[in-house]
Amino acid sequence: xxxxxxxxxxxxxxxxxxxxxxxxxxxxxxxxxxxxxxxxxxxxxxxxxxxxxxxxxxxxxxxxxxxxxxxxxxxxxxxxxxxxxxxxxxxxxxxxxxxxxxxxxxxxxxxxxxxxxxxxxxxxxxxxxxxxxxxxxxxxxxxxxxxxxxxxxxxxxxxxxxxxxxxxxxxxxxxxxxxxxxxxxxxxxxxxxxxxxxxxxxxxxxxxxxxxxxxxxxxxxxxxxxxxxxxxxxxxxxxxxxxxxxxxxxxxxxxxxxxxxxxxxxxxxxxxxxxxxxxxxxxxxxxxxxxxxxxxxxxxxxxxxxxxxxxxxxxxxxxxx
Numbered sequence: 541x542x543x544x545x546x547x548x549x550x551x552x553x554x555x556x557x558x559x560x561x562x563x564x565x566x567x568x569x570x571x572x573x574x575x576x577x578x579x580x581x582x583x584x585x586x587x588x589x590x591x592x593x594x595x596x597x598x599x600x601x602x603x604x605x606x607x608x609x610x611x612x613x614x615x616x617x618x619x620x621x622x623x624x625x626x627x628x629x630x631x632x633x634x635x636x637x638x639x640x641x642x643x644x645x646x647x648x649x650x651x652x653x654x655x656x657x658x659x660x661x662x663x664x665x666x667x668x669x670x671x672x673x674x675x676x677x678x679x680x681x682x683x684x685x686x687x688x689x690x691x692x693x694x695x696x697x698x699x700x701x702x703x704x705x706x707x708x709x710x711x712x713x714x715x716x717x718x719x720x721x722x723x724x725x726x727x728x729x730x731x732x733x734x735x736x737x738x739x740x741x742x743x744x745x746x747x748x749x750x751x752x753x754x755x756x757x758x759x760x761x762x763x764x765x766x767x768x769x770x771x772x773x774x775x776x777x778x779x780x781x782x783x784x785x786x787x788x789x790x791x792x793x794x795x796x797x798x799x800x801x802x803x804x805x806x807x808x809x810x811x812x813x814x815x816x817x818x819x820x821x822x823x824x825x826x827x828x829x830x831x832x833x834x835x836x837x838x839x840x841x842x843x844x845x846x847x848x849x850x851x852x853x854x855x856x857x858x859x860x861x
Contacts, residue, residue, distance in 0.1 A: 549709035549710055549711055549731075550636060550706075550709070550710060551636055551710050551714040552635065552636060553633050553634060553635045553636060553638075553639075553714065554633070554634050554635075554636065554639050554714045554715070554716050554721070554726070554729075555632045555633055555634075555714055555715045555716065556622070556626055556632050556633075556634055556716050556718060556719060556720065556721070557632060557715050557716060557717050557718070558623070558626045558627065558632070558718075558719055558817075559719065559814050559817045559818060560717040560813045560814055560817065561812065561813065561814045562814050566626070566627040567627060567628070569627060570623075570624055570627035570628060573620060573623060573624060573627070573821065573825065574624060576825045576826070576829045577616055577620045577624075577825065577829075579829045579833075580612060580613075580616050580825065580828035580829040580832075581613065581616075581617075583828075583829065583831075583832030583833060583836075584609040584610075584612050584613050584828060584831070584832050585613070586832065587605065587606075587609045587832045587835065587836070587842075588606055588609050588610065590842065590845055590846065590849075591603075591605065591606045591609075592606075593849075594845045596841060596845070597841065597842070597845065600663055600674070600675075600678035600683055601660070601663055601664075601667070603680075603683050603687075604656060604659050604660045604663055604683070604687075605660070605835060607656045607659075607687050607690075608653065608656045608657070608660070608789070608831060609831070609832065611649050611652050611653045611656055612653065612827060612828030612831055613828065614645065614649045615646070615649045615650060615653060615824050615827075615828060616824055616825055616828045618642060618645040618646055618649065618720075619642070619646060619719065619720040619821070619824050620821075620824070620825065622634070622642070622719070622720060623719035623720065623821065626719060634721065639716075639721040639726060640702045640705060640706060640721070642720055642721045643701060643702065643705070643721040643722065643723055643726065644698055644699070644701065644702050646720060646721070646722070646824070647694075647698045647701060647723060647744075648694040648695055648698045649694070650797075650823075650824070651693070651694035651697065651698060651744075651748045652690055652691055652693075652694045653793060653827065654748055654749055654752045654793070655690035655691075655693060655694065655748070655752055656687075656690060657752065657756065657786075657789060657790055657793060658690075658751075658752035658755045658756055659686055659687070659690060660786050660789075661755065661756040661759040661760065661786065661790075662755065662759055663678060664759065664760075664763060664782065664783050664786060665759040665760075665762055665763055666678060667782065668763050668766050668767065668779050668782070668783075669762060669763065669766045693748070694748070697744050697747060697748065698744070700740060701723050701737075701740070701741075701744075704727075704736060704737050704740060705723065705726055705727055705737070708727060708730035708732045708734065708737075709730060709731055709732045710729050710730050710731070711730075711731040712728075712729045712730065712731055713729060714729065715729075716729065717813060717817070718817055718820070719817060719820075719821055720824075722820065723737070723741060724737070724738075724741060745801070749797070753794070756790065760783070760787075763779075763780075763783065766779075767779045767780050784838050785834050785835045785838035785839050788830070788834045788838065789827065789830075789831050789834060789835075792826050792827045792830045792831070792834075793826075793827040796819050796820075796822050796823035796826060797823055799819055800816065800819050800820055800823055
C-alpha cells in the first residue's frame with residue numbers, strides 16, 4: 541500500500557514557470573538571454589576550433605581552456621534552450637524524468653567547471669613556480685587523467701541527487717518557480733522529509749566548491765610568493781599577466797554562485813524570488829559568455845592566432861578579387 545501511495549505521489553511532469561513575478565516581461569528578458577547564449581556558443585566553439593587548429597596552442601594551459609569551453613557549452617545548452625522555449629512559446633512542461641536528467645547535467649557540469657578552474661590554477665602554479673619542469677609535470681596523459689577525474693568526481697557526487705529527489709513524494713503541486721530544474725527547487729515541492737537532500741546538498745557544495753576554492757587560494761598564494769621574490773619588475777608583471785585571464789574567469793564564475801548560495805540561506809524574504817532566478821541564470825550564462833572573450837582579449841597567443849587567421853582570410857579574399 542505504501543508503494544502504491546509513493547507511485548501516486550510522483551507527478552508525470554513538472555511545470556517550469558519561468559521567472560516568478562516577471563511573467564509579463566518574459567519576452568523582453570529573452571533577448572539578453574538569447575544574445576548571451578549566442579555569444580557563448582560562438583565564442584566557445586570558435587575557441588575550441590582555434591585550439592584544435594593551431595599547433596602553438598597544443599599546450600597544457602590551452603588543453604585546460606578547451607575543457608573549460610566544452611564544460612561551458614554543456615552548461616548553457618542544458619538550460620537556456622528550455623528557458624527560451626518558456627519565454628517565447630510558453631512550453632513550460634517537462635517530464636519528471638526529463639527534469640531529473642536536466643538537474644543531473646546542470647549540477648554535474650557546474651561542478652566540473654569549478655574543478656577545471658581549480659586545475660587551471662594548478663597549471664599556473666606549476667608554470668610560474670616550476671617553469672623548467674612544466675612540460676614534464678603536465679604531460680598529455682596527466683592532463684587527460686586529471687580531466688577525467690574531475691568529470692567523474694562531478695558524476696559520482698551528483699548521481700545521488702537524482703535518487704534522493706526521485707524517492708520523494710510530491711503533493712505540493714507540480715509548478716516549479718524557475719527556468720530549469722534545480723535540485724532544491726524540485727525538492728521543495730515534496731511533502732516528505734527533505735532534510736537528507738539539504739544536508740547532502742551542503743556536503744557536495746563543500747566537497748566540490750570548498751575544495752576547489754581552497755586549492756585555488758593555495759595555488760595563488762604560492763604564485764604570489766614566487767612572483768614577489770622575482771628581482772625584476774618586468775619579470776613580475778610578465779609572470780602575473782599570465783594569470784589575469786584565469787582570475788577574471790574565477791570572478792565571473794564564483795561571484796554569482798556565492799551570491800546565490802548566501803542569499804538563499806541568509807537573505808530570508810528580503811530578496812525577491814525573481815532576483816534569485818535571474819542570478820541563477822546569470823551564474824549559468826555569464827561564465828560561458830565571458831570566458832572566451834576574456835581569454836581572447838587577455839591572452840596574447842590566442843589574440844595573435846585570431847589576428848593571423850583573420851588577416852589570412854582577408855588576404856585570400858583580396859587575391860580572389
